[in-house]
Amino acid sequence: MSLAQLKDELIAYSKTIGVDKIGFASADPFLQLKDRLLIQQELGYQSGFEEPDIEKRVQPGKLVEGARTIISIALAYPSKMKDPPKSTREDRRGIFCRASWGKDYHDVLRERLKKIEEFLEERLPESRTISMVDTGELSDRAVAERAGIGWSGKNCAIITPEFGSYVYLGEVVTTIPFEPDTPITEQCGTCNKCVDACPTGALIQGGQLDSNKCIAFLTQTKNFLPDQYRKKLGNRLYGCDTCQQVCPENKGKDFHIHPEMEPDSEIAKPKLIPLLTMSNREFKEKFGHVSGSWRGKKPIQRNAIIALAHFKDKKALPVLIDLLKKDPRPVIRGTAAWAIGEIGSLEEHNILNNAKNAEKDDDVVREIEKGLNLIENKH
Numbered sequence: 001m002s003l004a005q006l007k008d009e010l011i012a013y014s015k016t017i018g019v020d021k022i023g024f025a026s027a028d029p030f031l032q033l034k035d036r037l038l039i040q041q042e043l044g045y046q047s048g049f050e051e052p053d054i055e056k057r058v059q060p061g062k063l064v065e066g067a068r069t070i071i072s073i074a075l076a077y078p079s080k081m082k083d084p085p086k087s088t089r090e091d092r093r094g095i096f097c098r099a100s101w102g103k104d105y106h107d108v109l110r111e112r113l114k115k116i117e118e119f120l121e122e123r124l125p126e127s128r129t130i131s132m133v134d135t136g137e138l139s140d141r142a143v144a145e146r147a148g149i150g151w152s153g154k155n156c157a158i159i160t161p162e163f164g165s166y167v168y169l170g171e172v173v174t175t176i177p178f179e180p181d182t183p184i185t186e187q188c189g190t191c192n193k194c195v196d197a198c199p200t201g202a203l204i205q206g207g208q209l210d211s212n213k214c215i216a217f218l219t220q221t222k223n224f225l226p227d228q229y230r231k232k233l234g235n236r237l238y239g240c241d242t243c244q245q246v247c248p249e250n251k252g253k254d255f256h257i258h259p260e261m262e263p264d265s266e267i268a269k270p271k272l273i274p275l276l277t278m279s280n281r282e283f284k285e286k287f288g289h290v291s292g293s294w295r296g297k298k299p300i301q302r303n304a305i306i307a308l309a310h311f312k313d314k315k316a317l318p319v320l321i322d323l324l325k326k327d328p329r330p331v332i333r334g335t336a337a338w339a340i341g342e343i344g345s346l347e348e349h350n351i352l353n354n355a356k357n358a359e360k361d362d363d364v365v366r367e368i369e370k371g372l373n374l375i376e377n378k379h
């Protein structure tokens with residue numbers, strides 16, 4: 001069988017295993033990406049979640065000796081919930097970004113990628129392959145761009161003409177020298193909606209992100225959220241979709257192809273107050289299977305407290321006061337103190353004062369002082 005035939009067979013096979021788009025790229029070094037990564041590193045714009053070894057990121061040959069091709073796959077995910085529950089005065093809700101709806105995409109894509117690896121190994125046993133999604137060394141986007149899956153948008157996302165940018169990406173690196181596909185030309189043109197809409201100015205310019213300012217990144221940090229971002233968080237519990245939501249290329253794009261990616265609205269848009277008192281076990285049971293739980297319970301709870309402050313939800317005060325008094329985690333006590341200041345009035349001023357006298361952690365004391373100031377400024 002010729003390689004052209006094998007490629008056609010693999011494309012046909014990929015459709016049968018639930019791959020929405022497949023593309024082939026050469027495994028040549030990613031020289032432009034290397035320059036880009038060095039610039040981002042120098043400017044301090046990286047998130048710290050990337051593979052730190054830049055050489056490994058840009059030289060597929062370092063991952064598989066004799067690598068010739070990278071096969072990129074894309075799976076489309078839903079952008080709209082069927083029957084989303086309303087966030088009401090009685091029950092304020094937070095939101096997980098779309099990339100955290102349904103079953104963790106790492107597991108979903110790994111299963112598809114494994115099947116592709118097996119397909120190739122069966123037909124060409126002497127070939128070597130490895131696959132990765134998100135947590136691997138390669139830039140999934142740079143691979144997808146080269147493989148013709150989509151273009152690299154000003155919002156940094158890979159945008160496919162068929163599914164918009166709501167696609168997960170993964171790849172198989174192989175020693176098989178397939179004919180590469182042609183990249184798609186950039187189609188943003190004069191549009192700049194994503195850059196203008198970003199709530200924190202994290203998109204420094206089209207295609208360049210300062211991760212430290214990006215809400216998607218900030219929701220995943222474990223320490224206190226810097227003051228200037230607290231109001232910007234809104235009710236986001238994990239991730240941010242704003243620069244994709246405003247994108248005209250995503251208009252009308254809402255694909256429900258994979259049943260495992262269907263969101264459970266009580267998980268994707270959960271009530272905020274019950275989140276605050278959840279045990280580790282309950283959290284794992286309810287949220288353990290979604291990608292947004294990878295940093296554990298604490299950042300989600302911190303963000304939930306910030307969301308309750310955003311809603312000025314007075315019903316949250318008893319549980320926030322309880323957290324301030326009893327929670328062993330300084331980030332939770334401190335963020336609760338700030339939120340009490342945002343929501344509360346003179347009665348809560350006394351509570352904050354008492355808590356300040358009892359508090360031993362300097363960071364928490366600072367947050368309590370912020371809370372006290374917030375109340376004083378209201379009166």
Ligand code: B12
Nearest residue numbers: 036097134139140141142152156157158169207216239240
């Ligand atoms: C670190 C990381 C983050 C960081 C930093 C994001 C970033 N923009 O760099 C944070 C935590 C902020 C983040 C957030 C999100 N992420 Co993320 N993240 C990653 C990760 C692990 C590495 C990305 C990386 O290396 N960035 C460094 C930059 C410099 O490179 P790059 O974006 O990979 O590659 C592009 C640039 O280099 C650019 N480029 C190269 N040279 C030049 C030169 C010029 C002049 C220009 C303009 C551009 C340019 O072209 C490349 C191709 O597009 C990848 C998985 C992976 N292993 O690749 C997922 C990944 C990029 N994330 C993904 C997703 C879904 C998200 C979120 C949408 C999740 C959410 N809803 O909250 C947001 C989107 C934020 C945004 N606007 O980018 C998907 C993207 C899917 C897609 N369709 O593009 C990926 C691919 C995961 C996956 N396997 O599906 N993420």
Ligand code: SF4
Nearest residue numbers: 198214215240242243
């Ligand atoms: S994910 Fe949100 S904060 Fe990050 S660049 Fe996009 S709009 Fe800005």
Ligand code: SF4
Nearest residue numbers: 153154188191194247
């Ligand atoms: S909003 Fe406009 S500029 Fe931004 S990615 Fe979409 S098309 Fe490109």
